[in-house]
Amino acid sequence: MIRVLVVDDSATMRSLISAVLGKDPEIEVVGQAADPYEAREAIKALNPDVITLDVEMPNMNGIDFLEKIMRLRPMPVVMVSTLTTRGAEITLEALEIGAVDCVAKPSTGGLEGFRELPGKVKAAARARVRPLDRTAGAPAPARIAHEPDGRLIAIGSSTGGVEALIAILSRFPDNCPPTVITQHMPEGFTRSFAERLDRLCAPRVEEASDGALLDVGRVFVAPGGLNHLEVAGGTRLRCRVAPGEPVNGHRPSVDVLFSSVAKAVGPRAVGAILTGMGRDGARGLLEMRESGARTVGQDEASCVVYGMPKAAFELGAVERQAPLEKIASELLKAASPQIVENV
Structure with a gap:
């Protein structure tokens, strides 16, 4: 069983995510948290395999919390994002930091919008998660000596x-x-x-x-x-x-x-x-x-x-x-x- 902690400031969304994941026989939702501080205690107590994490939350935003996770206790995280420009930009930053995947919140309610979530959680459980390294960087690229020939x-x-x-x-x-x-x-x-x-x-x-x-x-x-x-x-x-x-x-x-x-x-x-x-x-x-x-x-x-x-x-x-x-x-x-x- 893949043990999942659901983190979202909306009680309705936590229930919806838990219901979708609970239908999969390979997944067990072991806990819910309304903000990063509750989530931190739940991680210590429950030791989940995967976290689903809301992008925007009170007290500490999802990016700051994700950075702490990836520095101190790297583990698979699936971001749950709103379908807005702001939500997309934050989610992409989260994926750069080390979140494994993302899923968009349903715009009209119901379970259909989360149909991909169980598969993404199961993939996340098998993912290789590495500690966050903000010092890593690519070398400056060199120009190509000759223009590519139609390739x-x-x-x-x-x-x-x-x-x-x-x-x-x-x-x-x-x-x-x-x-x-x-x-x-x-x-x-x-x-x-x-x-x-x-x-x-x-x-x-x-x-x-x-x-x-x-x-x-x-x-x-x-x-x-x-x-x-x-x-x-x-x-x-x-x-x-x-x-x-x-x-x-x-x-x-x-x-x-x-x-x-x-x-x-x-x-x-x-x-x-x-x-x-x-x-x-x-x-x-x-x-x-x-x-x-x-x-x-x-x-x-x-x-x-x-x-x-x-x-x-x-x-x-x-x-x-x-x-x-x-x-x-x-x-x-x-x-x-x-x-x-x-x-």
């Missing part, structure tokens, strides 16, 4: 992907090859995520829009919600953002992105599959490798959840496994052989 980088990620993508893109120079990313994330969060990456990284990062040109120095993040991100075109590559049914339970899906890259870009592409739960991306990455693309998988030791990279590796889709801190270098070398060597 493209495609990245797929899920649980743990926010921290992983920041680690990779912060090592990309401002003239990196055009890059497309599908990160599993709730609707309404991806725009804030792209804006945060844009502030932190040298390339221009934005949420993908239909028809956007894939130019040097530009990075596009698939919008969460109703659409998939694909790559289309021949000599002039563009983003295609279009509705579709969920694939592998996800929309946007990494498999959809990778499959489109295999067809549109073939051997001029480089693909990477990062930390995440499940199998999404494995078959698409195999299509990329079979089309002549270079492929990289994040290694088990550096993953928060070694699910997606493992599935891809076992399928034969991964040409090379690498620790997170080496993936940027692997991608840039494969996409631009003439790079300056300090990435």
